[in-house]
Amino acid sequence: MKIVSIEPTPSPYSMKINVDETMPDGKTENYKANDDLSSAPPYIRDLFSISGVKGIYRVIDFIALERDARTPWEDILPDVQRTLGSVDGDQDTETSVESSVDDHFGEVKVYVQMFRYIPTQVKLEEGDKEHRYGLPDRFMNAAIEASIASDNMLAERKWVEQSPRYGDVEEIGKEVVEELSATYDDERLKELIQYALDNKAAPSRWIKVTLEMLDHPDWRERYAALDKMDPTLDDLPVLDKALEDEKASIRRLATAYLGMLDDKKVLPYLYKALKDKAVNVRRTAGDCLSDLSFTEAIPEMIETLKDKSRLVRWRAAMFLYEIGDESAIPALQEALDDPEFEVRMQAKMALARIQGGEEGKGSIWHQMSQLINKDN
Numbered sequence: 001m002k003i004v005s006i007e008p009t010p011s012p013y014s015m016k017i018n019v020d021e022t023m024p025d026g027k028t029e030n031y032k033a034n035d036d037l038s039s040a041p042p043y044i045r046d047l048f049s050i051s052g053v054k055g056i057y058r059v060i061d062f063i064a065l066e067r068d069a070r071t072p073w074e075d076i077l078p079d080v081q082r083t084l085g086s087v088d089g090d091q092d093t094e095t096s097v098e099s100s101v102d103d104h105f106g107e108v109k110v111y112v113q114m115f116r117y118i119p120t121q122v123k124l125e126e127g128d129k130e131h132r133y134g135l136p137d138r139f140m141n142a143a144i145e146a147s148i149a150s151d152n153m154l155a156e157r158k159w160v161e162q163s164p165r166y167g168d169v170e171e172i173g174k175e176v177v178e179e180l181s182a183t184y185d186d187e188r189l190k191e192l193i194q195y196a197l198d199n200k201a202a203p204s205r206w207i208k209v210t211l212e213m214l215d216h217p218d219w220r221e222r223y224a225a226l227d228k229m230d231p232t233l234d235d236l237p238v239l240d241k242a243l244e245d246e247k248a249s250i251r252r253l254a255t256a257y258l259g260m261l262d263d264k265k266v267l268p269y270l271y272k273a274l275k276d277k278a279v280n281v282r283r284t285a286g287d288c289l290s291d292l293s294f295t296e297a298i299p300e301m302i303e304t305l306k307d308k309s310r311l312v313r314w315r316a317a318m319f320l321y322e323i324g325d326e327s328a329i330p331a332l333q334e335a336l337d338d339p340e341f342e343v344r345m346q347a348k349m350a351l352a353r354i355q356g357g358e359e360g361k362g363s364i365w366h367q368m369s370q371l372i373n374k375d376n
Contacts, residue, residue, distance in 0.1 A: 001043065002085045006077065008318070008346050009064070012107055012311065013054075013127055015073065017063040017080065020087055029058040043084065050079040054128060069127020074341045107311065108172050110162040112180065115143045115153060117192040117202045119184065122176050123159060126169045133173040136181060142189040146196035163256065166283045166311055179249050182220035183227045206230040209238050219247040226250060231257040233265055240269055248278040255281055259288025264296060271300050279309045286315035293323050302331045305347075310340040317343055321350035323360035 007016040023029075029044065031037065032055050037045050047053055052071025057064040067076055113121040120143050122133040134140075147153040165172045184192075195202045205228050213225040226242055229235060235257075242254035255273040258266045270292075273285035286304065289297045297319070304316035317335060320328045328350065335347035353360065 002087045003081060004061075004087050006345075007349065008314070008342055012314070012342055013067050013069060015065045015067070015077070017065055017084075019061055019063060019084070022061045023059060027059075029056070031056045046083045047080065050076060050083065052076045053080075069129065072341060073345075108165045108167070108169050110165055110172070110176060111159040112162060112176075113157055114160050115157050116146060116150075116196045118143045118146060118189065118196070119180050120157065122173060122180070124169055124173055124176075129169075131169055131173060133177050135177060138186065138189060139180075139184070142193050146193045149197045149199055163284075166280050166309070167278075172280075175249055178220075179223060179227075182223045185224065209235065211238055211241055214238065214241050214245065219245070219250065223247065223250050223253070226253055226257075229257060231260055233261060233263055236265065236269065240272075243269060243272055243276075248276075248281060251276055251278065251281045252284050255284045255288060259284070259291055262292060264294055266292075267294060267296060270297075274300060274304060279312060282307065282309065282312045283315060286312055286319065290315065290319045290322060295323055295325070298324055298327060302328050305331050305335050310338075310343055313338065313340070313343045314346055317346035317350055321346060321353060321360075324350055324354055325360070326354060329354060 001019050001021040004018040004020050007018065009016050029041070031040060031044055031048070033048055033053065037048060044056060047056055047065070052068045052075060053065065054068045055064075055066035057066075065076075065080065067073065107126075109125040111123040111125070112119050113123065118139065119135060120139055121135065124131040124133070143153070150156050162176075165175075192202060207225070207228045209225050209229045214222050216222050216225070222242075222245065226238075229238075231239065239254045239257055242250050245251055245254075251273065255270065255276075258269050258273070267289075270285050270289055273281050274289070276282050276285070282304075286301070289301065301316045301319045301324070305313055305320075307313050307316065313335070317332070320332060324332075332347045332351045332354075336344055336351075338344050338347065
């Protein structure tokens with residue numbers, strides 16, 4: 001088995017290794033660094049001998065390789081190529097260039113522990129590090145009161161994954177706790193307790209959000225109102241106002257809503273978010289533009305290759321790999337000198353696709369949507 005190509009994934013801690021052998025239908029291989037590898041295939045043991053390799057998942061014709069957050073890819077990939085070998089013998093992984101890892105702007109996975117409809121705890125995962133944050137006492141008190149209706153409260157609790165965040169993990173933890181506190185006021189918790197006790201499903205909480213609701217002096221009231229929005233194109237004036245809010249949490253939520261509206265009318269608003277002062281908002285805007293896959297956004301994403309955050313620049317390069325055209329070539333060539341390895345690699349892939357005449361396919365979500373629509 002040899003390497004055909006290497007591709008970044010939406011996570012900076014995972015890399016897709018395309019290989020020249022295909023797994024039998026329905027078969028997969030999944031290993032973690034602390035597993036018993038005595039019966040694992042030799043190549044699995046060889047890959048885990050590489051410092052920084054944390055997880056390996058093989059399916060169909062590729063390997064998803066997970067790294068330790070403290071070990072940069074340029075320290076890992078050369079050894080991966082030497083271990084597996086390459087179909088074309090190419091060993092160029094830019095090992096001569098050192099990485100300056102900027103942990104401050106890393107991707108953070110967010111989970112909220114729920115008992116029925118009541119949140120009880122927040123968990124953040126930053127690479128291989130886990131951070132937990134408690135909610136105000138009223139949340140646990142509500143869960144305990146509702147637990148009367150449960151035979152086993154502990155068994156019913158579950159972690160619900162949220163959208164990833166980008167930035168300092170402590171700030172993100174504080175933001176998520178603040179947002180949950182704003183969304184679940186005392187009145188709402190009382191309602192959810194009653195639904196739990198009655199073993200009933202909580203009703204839809206969508207409301208029509210107005211411009212006046214975003215004038216409330218307390219940001220928690222503004223956030224709670226926006227959190228109840230089921231966005232449509234008619235809500236664009238409200239979302240535009242939310243993008244001007246002083247609270248980054250509100251601007252990020254508004255940006256995420258814009259990404260849910262599959263219409264080119266949202267593009268000017270997402271461009272606005274793409275220039276926000278908060279990296280979390282800018283990266284969310286980049287994700288939304290990628291998912292929408294409108295070619296009209298190419299010029300804006302070309303400019304975003306100069307963003308000060310490596311993850312925002314990486315998202316821009318990924319977008320241009322997905323749907324960019326020849327107009328992006330000069331900017332992508334400049335990005336080959338980016339100080340971050342992942343950005344350089346993604347820019348190189350985008351250039352190879354565009355200069356090779358291969359048509360862009362759009363983001364993974366866009367491709368899935370097209371397949372679903374085609375089947376229907």
